[in-house]
Amino acid sequence: MQLYNTLSAKERAELIAQAGKERLTISFYKYAKIENPEIFRDHLFLTWDTLDVLGRIYVAHEGINAQLSVPADNFNLFKNHLDSISFLENVRLNIAIEHDNFSFLKLKVKVRDKIVADGLNDETFDVTNKGIHVEAEQFNELMDDPNVILVDMRNHYESEIGHFKNAMTPDVDTFRESLDIIEADLKDHKEDKKLVMYCTGGIRCEKASAYYKHKGFKNVYQLEGGIINYVRQVQAKGLENKFIGKNFVFDERRSERISGDVIAHCHQCGEPADLHTNCANEACHLLFIQCDACKEKMENCCSTHCQEIIHLPYQEQKALRKGQGNSNDIFNKGRAGHLPYKKDLRNIFENFKTTNSKV
Ligand SMILES: [Zn+2]
Ligand SMILES: [Zn+2]
Helix, strand or coil, X not given: CCCCCCCCHHXXXXXXXXXXXXXXXXXXXXXXXXXXXXXXXXXXXXXXXXXXXXXXXXXXXXXXXXXXXXXXXXXXXHHHHHXXXXXXXXXXXXXXXXXXXXXXXXXXXXXXXXCCCCCCCHHHCCCCCCCEEECHHHHHHHHCCCCXXXXXXXXXXXXCCEEECCCECCCCCCHXXXXXXHHHHCHHHCCCCXXXXXXXXXXXXXXXXXXXXHCCCCEEEEEXXXXXXXXXXXXXXXXXXXXXXEXXXXXXXXXXXXXXXXXXXXXXXXXXXCCEEECCCCCCCCEXXXXXXXXXXXXXXXXXXXXXXHCCCHHHHHHHHCCCCCCCHHHXXXXXXXXXXXXXXXXXXXXXXXXXXXX
């Protein structure tokens, strides 16, 4: 049994380019009781490997969370396979808005404790008591309701490049952090307001809505299928699009453009920009927003320090990295102090509270 990738990312990319065939970027999740995640993992890997499916999949006792690149030619076989698994029959598939054949270059199916690293202790609340799921049309109506508080359940580097109009966008690095901040801010409105939440594909809201109901919020709503499904519905049904900017995604594409608005700024010069870059210095890899001009000037680096390092001979770079591990900046996702134009969203959040009468 071969349960690993035999090709490197580069070799895979070359094969995909040679094949010249369209691939679909698809995501889905399902909370379901899986007795033996290891066996399920092996089954998925072996089946999907033969279908040339690539992606990142997490399997746990609580369910599955999958982000995939599927050859369009094999879509029906892939779908038939999903339908043959009882708890995945007719599961909602979120299909990406922008096509990219290179969204994933490996197939990785991992067994985890949880399918989202949400930091919650599920034993302490009823995870099945979720909020009301709403589709795009009803979501738009709710956005016009003065009794609604709209909350973005994603992290700062996601909402920075795009979000729904008038949404609260907590300046957080983690999902767990946002839960407490939002609860503290809205503690006086647990009964009189409608708490409406959204995330990328809907999975984070599945737990968040149950958590807030447990915390005493009476009217909790969540966007079914998240931003990805919303945009699909807006396009299919000709609805008004209330999402501005880009939707951050967790594959090689990094984002999908939803509206023409550029709401973020280059972290180095402050000009309008909304394209994320990973610093070219392998020991840094900071994820930050960089405009085309700075990209060229800085050679994809976040600082002149990193720029100096990438010009060293490779062996020397490697020697510098030795024993150091990765820079903490990788995990800061654009929070490095040397980026003068990284917006402090904490202030925006504070401003939101004082200027928005809804809260
Ligand atoms: Zn710039
Ligand atoms: Zn750097």
